[in-house]
Amino acid sequence: MAGKPDVRRKRSHETRARAQTRPPEAAPRPLPDHNAATPSGRGLGALARRLVHRRTPVFLLIGLISLVAAVFGAGASGVLSSGGYTASDSESARVEKLLDERFHSGSPHMVLLATGKGSADGPQVAASGAEFTRRVAGLDGVARADSYWTTKDPALRAEDGRAALVLVRLEGDANETTHRAGELAAQLSGIQGDFTVEATGLAVINSQLETQSNQDLTRAELIGAPLTLVILLLAFGSLVAALLPVLVGVVSVVCTLAVLRLLASFTDVSLFAMNVTTALGFGLAVDYSLFLVTRYREELAQGRNVLDAVVRSMRTAGRTVLFSSLTVVISLAALLVFPITFLRSLAYAGIAVVGLAAVSSLLVLPPVLYVIGHRIDRLDVFAGLRRKLPGARGGGRGAWHWLATRVMRRPVLAGTGVAVLLIALALPFGHARFALTDDRILPKGASAQTAADALRTDFAQAGTSPVTLVLPDLPLTDRAAQLPSYLAELSRVEGTARVDGPLGSWAQGRRVAPPGPPSAVFGDARGVWLNITAQAGPNSPAGERHAQRIRAVPAPAPALVGGQAAALVDTKDALGDRIPYAGAVIVLSMLVLLFLFTGSVVVPLQALVLNTLSLTASFGAMVYVFQDGHLKWLVGDFAHTGQLEVTVPVLMFCVAFGLSMDYTVFLLSRIREEYLATGDNSRAVVFGIDHTGRLITAAALVVATVLGALATSQLSLLKLLGAGLALAVLVDATLVRGILVPAVMKLCGRANWWAPQPLRRLHGKVGLRDG
Structure with missing residues (x-):
């Protein structure tokens, strides 16, 4: 037994000696080992x-x-x-920041789908809907709540007339809105008076x-x-x-x-x-x-x-x-x-x-x-x-x-x-x-995902993921002269369903609704922002092309275009x-x-x-x-x-x-x-x-x-x-x-x-x- 290691060692030396004596064409000279x-x-x-x-x-x-x-x-x-999937230094990111910090507005963090037993326009249902909206607006952490019953925006009513939307903006940064949305979704989902409520929206999904x-x-x-x-x-x-x-x-x-x-x-x-x-x-x-x-x-x-x-x-x-x-x-x-x-x-x-x-x-x-x-x-x-x-x-x-x-x-x-x-x-x-x-990243059957599916099916014109356009340097004195033609041009862009702003709503090159109380949210003394509802979904190729066309329209002042479609671009x-x-x-x-x-x-x-x-x-x-x-x-x-x-x-x-x-x-x-x-x-x-x-x-x-x-x-x-x-x-x-x-x-x-x-x-x- 004691001799076996020596035999192996001898054979190893012989093997290496043969390798070293091989001609150059058989084996290249090994690199020196400094290990x-x-x-x-x-x-x-x-x-x-x-x-x-x-x-x-x-x-x-x-x-x-x-x-x-x-x-x-x-x-x-x-x-x-739970966020961070878009370019942080992009034009669309600057739009989100401006909307949040300066105009205290933007896309809703939560979307509540309220489905009643009868028509959303019935007197009792309308009264209950307005009351529900006011109750949501008064909850801790809620900055603003608007609904079909408070704005009379037809885009916030389902095509069958039985369901309507409540759009909720929350206070705080991304993590705070995510955590608060989870609490509110649990509190508000289910039967709420005359409605059955489902919650979705970016913060709920997150x-x-x-x-x-x-x-x-x-x-x-x-x-x-x-x-x-x-x-x-x-x-x-x-x-x-x-x-x-x-x-x-x-x-x-x-x-x-x-x-x-x-x-x-x-x-x-x-x-x-x-x-x-x-x-x-x-x-x-x-x-x-x-x-x-x-x-x-x-x-x-x-x-x-x-x-x-x-x-x-x-x-x-x-x-x-x-x-x-x-x-x-x-x-x-x-x-x-x-x-x-x-x-x-x-x-x-x-x-x-x-x-x-x-x-x-x-x-x-x-x-x-x-x-x-x-x-x-x-x-x-x-x-x-x-x-x-x-x-x-x-x-x-x-x-x-x-x-x-x-x-x-x-x-x-x-x-x-x-x-x-x-x-x-x-x-x-x-x-x-x-x-x-x-929302489709969530498992099938998740409440936020099923509610979002209903929005895509029944609220095609709701604008819960719109293209948002900011004119940060358009003062109040210049709006009446410069904004109407710009709004008309935007509404004529292929793929645009409606444009909402401080002067009302526009579609197909003409104004279809005058300004009302909700229009005040679209501006301050120094500038305005616009909500542009697209006919295509924000994650579709058509949605991308629509955002690019909006950016190509000449503006009366420096303009920034955001929203999910623009963020994808x-x-x-x-x-x-x-x-x-x-x-x-x-x-x-x-x-x-x-x-x-x-x-x-x-x-x-x-x-x-x-x-x-x-x-x-x-x-x-x-x-x-x-x-x-x-x-x-x-x-x-x-x-x-x-x-x-x-x-x-x-x-x-x-x-x-x-x-x-x-x-x-x-x-x-x-x-x-x-x-x-x-x-x-x-x-x-x-x-x-x-x-x-x-x-x-x-x-x-x-x-x-x-x-x-x-x-x-x-x-x-x-x-x-x-x-x-x-x-x-x-x-x-x-x-x-x-x-x-x-x-x-x-x-x-x-x-x-x-x-x-x-x-x-x-x-x-x-x-x-x-x-």
Whole structure:
């Protein structure tokens, strides 16, 4: 027995000697390995030793931080924002601000649908309706309430004459109106005298979104955590080893909630950040821990003592964890170029969470692994599977070795076939149609959603989501001379049903109603605003075109056009303008980082192309399922609108690309490790895929499970994100890592590791390599 290690060592030396004597055409000269000398490599090893030697205070400190974070983060959901889906610096955003702060008006926060037993014009019903409107106006937090019975506006009466609307403006900022709307909706819904009342409107929808989001978060955690443990058991066999990543994941999620609450005190943070970032944080913390624990078991299997195994794991897998988290952070940072609160808040939260996942793994695991020692394999549930793990099996030939070998025998056929398949899966994205989120994000049957459906059906001219136009510098003395012709021209614009303003109502180029008491709300001494009811819905292409036509009409004074249709136009423009900058951030940073990691200029280019291909199936499925409505049974029922939320593709790309690059770094670290040892490109690729295939598959299954649990949400936006991200991760871990990567690296051969001489010298000085 004592002689066996010497035999293996002798064979290893002979293998490397043969590799070094190969002629240049058989194997390029390996890049010099500076790994053991890199300061940061020593730094991670030294950190591991310090954490082990001071493990008792480390455990106490981590426990204290986790407890404080749990207490502080418990109220995170109450401070998150339910809006922020439109461009914050756009013309439509300035209109909303002017209407709110200067004119104390604008689109209603709440719309109450009051349905009586008889005609809304009956004397008793009309009297009850006026009284109900006055009662609503007198409630705490209500700034103004108008209805069909107080304004006699025929647009506020249903076509069948039995129902009418009460439009309510609330006091306070977005969060205050959301919370108050939820209270008022519960108080006013149901039977109210002669009416049955249903509540909808932006603030009510946001309130129900908040409630449903919290319920969905709990459901996703209850589904994701047990399934994650099962996957880890299958990967490790040992219950002790499987529980370690879950422990780190819990620490990461607890700290994530505290980070979200802290961020919310400085900036608006979307309520969906709670669902997305906790899932992302837990998944990545488990992933990073999985890589570290697996490397630790490999080191033990090679005969190292416990402390040396911990230190070596930190200097190799720990370095890769640190570098991989940096690639995810940079990918998420690209979201910061967009002037949209929803995307920026997810970027802030996501960056913090990814950093927490990496730091938690690197700080918690070294002392825990040292204390556990060789007991890491205790409670071996799947002993047979455990013996097949990389390191335990001594580099045996498993399924991933078999796949990589066969792909590299026919790289053109295999690579072309998968590339064509992925591109074909992306084709549905070519007819994608985009809109802003509205009530139909809620589950079917939600009260705000059913009431909004009734408004679309029975109150086509109500103008609850109108185009709003502000003339902030049109003084009172100039209105009589300049405004009538402008109102007439606006009312003649194709798609306009009616224009309401301080001089009355206009339609088809003429005034149809004189000014009355309600007209006073449309102006002050310095300027006016107009309410333009469109014939098309605000989230439709016709609604967009109508808003653009309104903007094109010459105005007697500087004019600003807002409303939901205009906000959709502005948001699309903002995304289109900033996408090149976001792409530049991702491409340039990834090229630099992967060069520093590999010393090659070819491998980074390959990674960018292949990682983008891994997203094609998700983008195609996004349209095929969520826009076109096919295969809805896979994710559960939802309100099918025929459109996608306009910000989701950008968010999905940045998150999924970062995750894909994360796995790229882990694979490249093992490929390069073997290449530096042997100089054989083909052998290094097979070795890397063989020794990371099972690991990356388990890691991808964990992330796909945690993110896929979001698809159980009753909110269509979370369904879309969860299903799309899970699919992207699975495609990347199988088709891309298992087939495309070996095919492309085989075709490139020695060129994989090429770099100009000046860059090779630079890499020798500043390269960030696995330690």
